[in-house]
Amino acid sequence: MFFQKTLLVLTQGWYGQRIALNLRKRLLNWKTFVYGFPRNLPDFVEEPEILLPRVVPQSSLILSLAEHPAVALLLPSLAKKVKAKAVITPIDNSKWVPPAVKKEVLEELTNLGVASVFPKPFCSLEADSDSELINEFAEKFGRPKLKISLKNGLVVGVKVLRGAPCGSTHFVAERLLNVEASKAPTRASLLAQTYPCLASRQKDVEYGDSLIHVAGYILRSSILEALRESFSSQV
Incomplete structure (x- = not known):
């Protein structure tokens, strides 16, 4: 198989590991590398540079799924080291990438000429970046996009055109068959929560709601x- 793009996924626990597994399963035309940072880091890391991997493959795109601000602060140095052209840093928990850290990382990456996005939550990502790399990734993973087939008011088919990075969209799609169309949105939200969604349950200052709820709304x-598109096609 010919790999056109390379992706470096940074993990630090089950949150990131689950996403990495889903990406490897579905992102077949990318070469994917995964690097795991230590799970239990102190609240304050005096010298974050010591966390940088000594040997890491060159990668076109970095996806940071770490769960500590110190790792986020390493992204500019890591991007330079692996010659990355773009970085995706999802914010599924604001404690992992606080606003001040996001601002600093964004500025440093911009100065390096590296494109970056910070989707909050990850399943809000859309292909509207100035970076072709990010957009190519976001065509397949990000804000869910589906095609639903209906018959006699029941869902008889669901095709995932773009899925949430964690894999929940495919999980939900498989369980919507034979559900009444009017009940499908609520059923889908409940299924996503029980997948389970690993976005923060704490109230987010920006949204005024928890990110797990925001993901459900998305x-x-x-x-x-x-459903609207399906109903329109039947008229």
Whole structure:
């Protein structure tokens, strides 16, 4: 198989590991590398540079799924080391990438000429970046996009056109068959929560709600959009 792009995924626990597994399963035309940082880091890391991997493959795109601000602060140095052209840093928990850290990392990456996005939550990512690399990734992973087939008011088919990076969209799609169309949005939201969604349950200052709820709203909106398109095609 010919790999056109290379992806370096940074993990630090099950949150990132689960996403990495899903990417490897579905992102077949990318060469994917995974590097795991230590799980239990102190609240304050005096010299974050010591966490940098000594040997790491060159990668076009970095996806940071670490769960500590110190790792986020390493992204500019790591991007330079692996010659990355773009970085995706999801924010599924604001404690992992606080606003001040995001601002600093964004500025440093911009100065290096490295494109970056910080989707909050990860399943809000869309292909609207100035970076072709990020957009190519986001065509397949990010804000869910589905095609739903209906018959006699029941869901008889669900095709995932773009799935949440964690794999929840495919999980939900398989369990919507034979569900009444009117009940599908609520059913989908509940299924996503029980997958389970690993976004923060704490109230987020920016949204005024928890990110796990925001993720549920995003999926519900995607289901409603797919249903509207299905109903329109039947008219």
